[in-house]
Amino acid sequence: MKNTMKALIFPEPWKVECVEVPIPEPGPHDVLARVVSCGICGSDVGIYEGGHWIVAHGPGGHGHESGCEVVAVGDKVQGIKPGDRVARMGACYAQYTTEVNVVGHGQDQATGALPIVRNDLTCDEISFADAVGCALNCAERAELDRITGRKPRAVILGLGPIGLILARILAMRGVEVAASEPFAHKRVLAARSGVKVYNPCEFTRARHGRETFVDAILQDFGPADAVFEMVGHNQTLLDAIALVRPGFRVLVFGAQSMQMIPYKECRLKGVELVYPEAMVNSKSGVDYWTPALDLLAGKNGPKLQVMDLITDRVTLEQAMHAFEHYNREGWIKIIVEPNRD
Ligand SMILES: [Zn+2]
Incomplete structure (x- = not known):
């Protein structure tokens, strides 16, 4: 060598x-x-x-x-x-x-x-494994197991690789998922996993009270039991708070350059912001490496594609x-x- x-x-x-x-x-x-x-x-x-x-x-x-x-x-x-x-x-x-x-x-x-x-x-x-571990970290912190007697509903804002993986993990767990994403090829992939997809750029013409994709999701899908903000824009964070049910969580994954804490909006609705730190092992004692690798291998259930x-x-x-x-x-x-x- x-x-x-x-x-x-x-x-x-x-x-x-x-x-x-x-x-x-x-x-x-x-x-x-x-x-x-x-x-x-x-x-x-x-x-x-x-x-x-x-x-x-x-x-x-x-x-x-x-x-x-x-x-x-x-x-x-x-x-x-x-x-x-x-x-x-x-x-x-x-x-x-x-x-x-x-x-x-x-x-x-x-x-x-x-x-x-x-x-x-x-x-x-x-x-x-790193991306899957990050998605698992997000999914766990949403605490969707609080929902009993019906399918939990989640909204994902932004379908980058981790958003797409998260959508698949949630769908595998029986969660109903809606997502917004401006790029068509990402929406197509998510739709294949049964995700209801929205293009936020489509709402340039107000019609019948559907002025933004937030209105459309609220009308078609209803408020979500968890919203995942995977973009990192102040506006997407406000959209996430608008989409979540009072008392439930917004998971702020796109937090790398986020500079805003919308305190008033959260207090008015009783929404909790959770910053998962976007990592596979960000909290001491919590490590998503092995669960992520097991999911990729289909070790304890269906294999994540x-x-x-x-x-x-x-x-x-x-x-x-x-x-x-x-x-x-x-x-x-x-x-x-x-x-x-
Ligand atoms: Zn990474």
């Missing part, structure tokens, strides 16, 4: 480079893994654009939606061997990595947690262009394959 590898670095906002760096040496407690799949997360785009609270200037960047194959293990590592497929490696916009997750996207470095071996899943499937969310596969070099021309209108999940030529 040669001793250098290709990796992306993000030296400053709006800049991404592909560099040749030494392959990291695994220490006694480390796992050296070959990166097979690494999904581009919204947070990676935020870091590239400079608007994110995480900065990741080292080789491999923040790439954390990874599915990797173990190449070597330190002599103190037990239960992991070369050839194993593993979840939760970080700095994965690179051909190899020894990082377990990345600072800011979990607590793994603080707890010294090891990668999770999942030979029952493909590396593509494993790469979705995610492969149709992949809209493109790119090399590290092509990934630079993907960051420079990020296409929110056409893409859902882009998988980077650092070891493909």
Whole structure:
């Protein structure tokens, strides 16, 4: 094996480079893994654009939606061997990595947690564990099990990858879901899971009291037992509060750059805002990695389908262009394959 590898670095906002760096040496407690799949997360785009609270200037960047194959293990590592497929490696916009997750996207470095071996899943499937874990985190905190005697109703505002995954998880749990999303290809995917979809841009002509998509959802679907705000705009948060039943919860997932707490609107309706911190393991002692991986494997029930969310596969070099021309209108999940030529 040669001793250098290709990796992306993000030296400053709006800049991404592909560099040749030494392959990291695994220490006694480390796992050296070959990166097979690494999904581009919204947070990676935020870091590239400079608007994110995480900065990741080292080789491999923040790439954390990874599915990797173990190449070597330190002599103190037990239960992991070369050839194993593993979840939760970080700095994965690179051909190899020894990082377990990345600072800011979990607590793994603080707890010294090891990668999770999942030979029952493909590396593509494993790469979705982070997004699925975030969606599970959101779904759990909605406390929809408070609803008995009828199907709970949820509204999702924004069908990015996590919104789409959340829609599928809720549908699998027997929740009735409505969603708003301006881009047609995302609405089509959600509609296939039985989600009632709305285009917020369609309501430019007021007619019969349906002036906005909020009116339309309230008329067709009724107030929701939980609303998931997956966008991060002040207006979407106000829409979410308008759509939720008094006394119930709005889950603010798109909170990265949210600067507003609509206190009055919440008090008037008795609505609780919950900020799930958008992470797979954001709360100490709560970890959605294994439930997410089990769901992807169909271990304790039906298998969560995610492969149709992949809209493109790119090399590290092509990934630079993907960051420079990020296409929110056409893409859902882009998988980077650092070891493909
Ligand atoms: Zn992520």
